[in-house]
Amino acid sequence: MACCINPVQYEGLEASKNIFYIAAPPNQQIIPAVTYLLQQGMKNVYLLGSDYVFPRTANKVIKAQLQAEGGTTVAEDYTPLGNTDYSAVVSKIKASKPDVVFNTLNGDSNVAFFKQLKAGGLSIDNLPVMSVSVAEVEVAGIGVDNFKGQLTAWNYFQSIKADANAKFVASYQSRYGANQVTDDPIEHAYSAVYLWAKSADKAKSIDVDKVRAAASGVSFDSPQGTVTLDGETQHIFQKTMIGKAGSDGQFQVVWDSGADPLKPDPYLKTYSWGATVAAG
Amino acid sequence: MSSLILLGIFNGLSVASILLLVAIGLAITFGLMNVINMAHGQFIMVGGYVAYVCSGLAGLVLGPAAAGDGFLVALPMAFLVAAGLGWLLERGLIRFLYKRQLDTLLATWGVGLILEQAAKNIFGAPNVNVDVPEWLTGSLAVSEDLSLSHARLFIMALAALALGGVGWYLFRTGTGRLVRAVMQNRAMADCLGVRTDRIDATTFALGTGLAGLAGAALCLLGPIGPFIGTDYIVQAFMVVVLGGVGQLAGSVGAAAAIGGLDSVFNLAFSVSIGQVIVFALVVAFLQWRPSGFVRTRSR
Amino acid sequence: MATIGLCADSFALMRRVVICASAVLLLATVFVLPSLLDPFRLNLLGKYLCFALVALGLDLLWGYAGQLSLGQSVLFGLGAYLFGMYLKLESSGGKLPDFMSWSGLTELPLFWRPFASPIVALIAAVLIPALLGVALGYLLSRSRIVGVYFAIITQALAFIATTLFIGQQPFTGGTNGLTNFSTIFGQPLRDSTVQVWLFQVTTLVLAVCLGLTLWLSRSRFGRLLVALRDDEQRVRFCGYDPTLLRAIVFGLSAALAGLGGVLFVPQVGIVNPDSLGIILGIQMVIWVAVGGRGTLIGAVVGAIVVNSLQTAVSESLPDLWQYGIGALFVITVLLFPRGLAGSVSLRDRPRLEAA
Numbered sequence: 045m046a047c048c049i050n051p052v053q054y055e056g057l058e059a060s061k062n063i064f065y066i067a068a069p070p071n072q073q074i075i076p077a078v079t080y081l082l083q084q085g086m087k088n089v090y091l092l093g094s095d096y097v098f099p100r101t102a103n104k105v106i107k108a109q110l111q112a113e114g115g116t117t118v119a120e121d122y123t124p125l126g127n128t129d130y131s132a133v134v135s136k137i138k139a140s141k142p143d144v145v146f147n148t149l150n151g152d153s154n155v156a157f158f159k160q161l162k163a164g165g166l167s168i169d170n171l172p173v174m175s176v177s178v179a180e181v182e183v184a185g186i187g188v189d190n191f192k193g194q195l196t197a198w199n200y201f202q203s204i205k206a207d208a209n210a211k212f213v214a215s216y217q218s219r220y221g222a223n224q225v226t227d228d229p230i231e232h233a234y235s236a237v238y239l240w241a242k243s244a245d246k247a248k249s250i251d252v253d254k255v256r257a258a259a260s261g262v263s264f265d266s267p268q269g270t271v272t273l274d275g276e277t278q279h280i281f282q283k284t285m286i287g288k289a290g291s292d293g294q295f296q297v298v299w300d301s302g303a304d305p306l307k308p309d310p311y312l313k314t315y316s317w318g319a320t321v322a323a324g
Numbered sequence: 325m326s327s328l329i330l331l332g333i334f335n336g337l338s339v340a341s342i343l344l345l346v347a348i349g350l351a352i353t354f355g356l357m358n359v360i361n362m363a364h365g366q367f368i369m370v371g372g373y374v375a376y377v378c379s380g381l382a383g384l385v386l387g388p389a390a391a392g393d394g395f396l397v398a399l400p401m402a403f404l405v406a407a408g409l410g411w412l413l414e415r416g417l418i419r420f421l422y423k424r425q426l427d428t429l430l431a432t433w434g435v436g437l438i439l440e441q442a443a444k445n446i447f448g449a450p451n452v453n454v455d456v457p458e459w460l461t462g463s464l465a466v467s468e469d470l471s472l473s474h475a476r477l478f479i480m481a482l483a484a485l486a487l488g489g490v491g492w493y494l495f496r497t498g499t500g501r502l503v504r505a506v507m508q509n510r511a512m513a514d515c516l517g518v519r520t521d522r523i524d525a526t527t528f529a530l531g532t533g534l535a536g537l538a539g540a541a542l543c544l545l546g547p548i549g550p551f552i553g554t555d556y557i558v559q560a561f562m563v564v565v566l567g568g569v570g571q572l573a574g575s576v577g578a579a580a581a582i583g584g585l586d587s588v589f590n591l592a593f594s595v596s597i598g599q600v601i602v603f604a605l606v607v608a609f610l611q612w613r614p615s616g617f618v619r620t621r622s623r
Numbered sequence: 624m625a626t627i628g629l630c631a632d633s634f635a636l637m638r639r640v641v642i643c644a645s646a647v648l649l650l651a652t653v654f655v656l657p658s659l660l661d662p663f664r665l666n667l668l669g670k671y672l673c674f675a676l677v678a679l680g681l682d683l684l685w686g687y688a689g690q691l692s693l694g695q696s697v698l699f700g701l702g703a704y705l706f707g708m709y710l711k712l713e714s715s716g717g718k719l720p721d722f723m724s725w726s727g728l729t730e731l732p733l734f735w736r737p738f739a740s741p742i743v744a745l746i747a748a749v750l751i752p753a754l755l756g757v758a759l760g761y762l763l764s765r766s767r768i769v770g771v772y773f774a775i776i777t778q779a780l781a782f783i784a785t786t787l788f789i790g791q792q793p794f795t796g797g798t799n800g801l802t803n804f805s806t807i808f809g810q811p812l813r814d815s816t817v818q819v820w821l822f823q824v825t826t827l828v829l830a831v832c833l834g835l836t837l838w839l840s841r842s843r844f845g846r847l848l849v850a851l852r853d854d855e856q857r858v859r860f861c862g863y864d865p866t867l868l869r870a871i872v873f874g875l876s877a878a879l880a881g882l883g884g885v886l887f888v889p890q891v892g893i894v895n896p897d898s899l900g901i902i903l904g905i906q907m908v909i910w911v912a913v914g915g916r917g918t919l920i921g922a923v924v925g926a927i928v929v930n931s932l933q934t935a936v937s938e939s940l941p942d943l944w945q946y947g948i949g950a951l952f953v954i955t956v957l958l959f960p961r962g963l964a965g966s967v968s969l970r971d972r973p974r975l976e977a978a
Binding site: 156 | 328331332335338339342450451452453455461462463465471473474475476542544545546547549551552555587590591594595596598599
């Protein structure tokens with residue numbers, strides 16, 4: 045009998061007792077990002093994603109949130125996984141003139157999309173893009189020039205000013221190379237191991253059921269700040285940040301969710317519009 | 325609104341030129357030589373990695389800002405490296421399989437797997453971004469709403485150049501005439517003293533070299549990785565079969581048709597559905613006219 | 624490659640020996656093997672046997688009738704999905720399947736409803752691919768699409784099928800496919816006795832199908848197929864309809880593929896768009912080629928051997944296994960064009976022209 049640890053942001057709507065979700069469900073990444081965009085006056089949103097479960101579910105959440113909070117979904121567009129021709133998509137974006145593109149493209153589609161977006165004459169000045177699957181590691185692949193000034197939402201950035209983070213980045217780079225960057229999934233994976241270890245310490249056993257029972261309330265001083273396990277949902281309490289890409293491939297934090305970490309809410313129970321999304 | 329239509333036409337031409345560039349090598353190996361080179365996609369991948377290496381070297385030697393300038397050297401290098409590999413493949417494997425067309429499919433698929441694994445071992449499994457010259461990243465602002473990306477214009481020019489080059493080679497040079505002779509009647513050419521084995525190797529190398537060229541050009545649009553080959557192989561075969569096997573002019577028409585339809589349906593629906601519709605139309609067309617656009621005259 | 628030809632006297636004896644040996648092998652596999660292998664390996668072998676079923680159908684289509692199909696995976700995957708629909712409904716216990724609710728559906732689509740019944744699912748999973756095969760065989764044959772064009776079109780169909788299934792997430796589960804099954808015919812799926820039982824059923828089904836196809840190949844129909852492969856014109860002039868023949872053989876091979884899919888999905892526990900895809904389609908051809916096309920036994924052997932090798936090599940040399948597989952194809956084509964089974968034959972076989 046084993047348990048699984050998921051260190052990467054995902055679409056929520058689940059809380060299996062066999063999985064520890066040490067990363068962000070929508071209410072700790074996507075929903076704050078949409079709130080930020082609406083606060084900045086970007087109400088008309090073009091949804092672009094790769095065609096698989098995460099973007100489709102994420103877009104359901106976003107559409108419900110936009111409807112409830114006064115935004116508009118201009119379009120909802122999907123491209124096949126691994127797609128590299130974005131000429132049609134860029135044309136459609138130009139024609140519909142949204143305030144912002146909410147990007148849930150995955151992997152290498154991002155490289156092609158941003159390259160072709162820039163080549164099509166669209167950049168941060170006339171079309172901001174908010175991405176939730178692009179982090180420091182991906183920016184290197186996309187090309188720093190192609191991504192400069194664009195927005196992302198995560199719980200961790202390499203540029204965070206904290207002692208724990210400075211130590212973490214230094215150790216990572218001395219182990220893997222001075223050119224390596226750290227990003228949110230890397231940091232979550234790192235924290236996940238420590239959280240599990242601390243839970244096992246508290247349970248005085250590595251038996252899965254005992255660790256699971258002991259996990260609630262376990263805290264760790266991670267590079268992103270203090271994170272605490274929520275026994276009820278097996279997610280963690282953490283903050284959300286919006287970062288703006290600089291010309292060095294690093295992100296400058298332009299907004300964060302406040303002093304208190306956010307409680308995880310994978311089933312969107314704390315949102316009045318959440319019921320329609322989580323149905324079933 | 326009219327600029328949207330113009331943009332649509334431009335996109336269609338762009339996709340068509342990419343398809344043509346990718347398929348023209350296959351039109352030669354499949355169309356002229358009757359060899360099913362399932363590794364064609366991996367030769368495209370090879371070209372892409374050559375460009376990656378060139379830009380990396382340029383960055384090392386000339387400084388990071390000049391990394392993009394390696395790209396211009398990359399184009400001919402990609403062609404030569406892919407052609408060289410293709411020549412080796414022909415001499416080492418393909419020439420034993422000329423009478424066995426479907427066996428070339430299987431054997432070259434195996435070669436493709438080997439090339440893909442080699443790429444993974446040398447460069448790593450994740451895709452890599454290739455730096456390109458600054459002047460190829462911008463766009464030409466024709467009007468307020470219409471900007472034509474430089475990269476796509478460059479690819480269109482490259483495709484036209486490649487087509488022209490192949491046409492000139494086949495129809496205006498001595499070697500080209502020999503190639504056509506061997507393809508039309510190998511036995512007779514042999515009797516007349518033509519070195520058919522050398523011609524075969526050269527022709528195959530030309531086909532794979534063009535694939536390499538396409539791979540280098542694709543760096544302008546997106547990432548390069550071990551798997552880009554499989555992305556393009558099905559479309560490349562569609563272009564060649566639709567155009568009529570053995571007919572280069574047909575391949576041009578097919579690329580234009582598929583590119584145009586692709587563009588229209590991608591705009592009207594989503595990219596996924598658009599591709600499905602285009603393929604379904606191609607299959608339906610082939611039902612009606614199995615030999616493709618241009619019918620081959622049979623003796 | 625050398626054939627081991629034997630004269631008529633010893634031939635009859637050899638034949639009897641082979642039949643006895645096969646019977647023993649079958650009994651051993653069904654009754655003894657499950658206690659020898661651990662559940663993981665047994666399950667893998669069960670998967671290979673499902674693939675062997677598909678390969679059998681492909682050999683009929685390609686080895687005998689001479690039509691190379693790079694898209695048998697579509698028929699296989701379709702069978703797997705159709706039976707998977709029943710498994711999904713049973714596992715959802717009367718409620719809406721999970722992927723449907725998170726994709727926004729509020730009630731079960733009409734075409735899903737009949738699949739709550741295992742009988743309907745079983746029949747549909749074999750019949751629908753078969754009908755599709757007949758239709759395809761008929762259409763393509765009527766337009767005289769043969770050889771490499773046929774192959775490329777079947778590959779395009781695999782591409783279309785994959786894209787369609789990925790895009791229709793509310794109805795097919797999208798890239799995740801259908802998974803999270805819990806029971807089959809009321810028995811828990813993860814139970815080792817149920818898995819053993821599935822393995823035994825697969826083995827028996829494979830044996831029966833192998834017997835049937837061997838009989839078919841020796842029958843008049845089988846010889847017609849070979850004649851069709853070798854010279855379609857003459858077959859036509861003899862008064863037979865090649866289009867009808869091609870349609871039938873495509874339908875048969877599709878039914879076998881669908882059946883393979885049915886047995887595959889409960890043992891593997893998941894079906895996703897990759898099961899319909901181009902790469903699997905090419906791999907199926909490799910199995911038949913390595914095993915020996917036109918021998919039927921070769922298809923079974925090829926499927927089991929190539930898949931076992933792939934697992935073994937990828938487990939021990941994860942960074943290098945693709946080299947091994949690629950080299951295997953190249954070497955097979957160059958040195959063993961008739962495959963493993965084709966290189967050893969019990970009587971002089973007419974030389975197989977490369978189709």
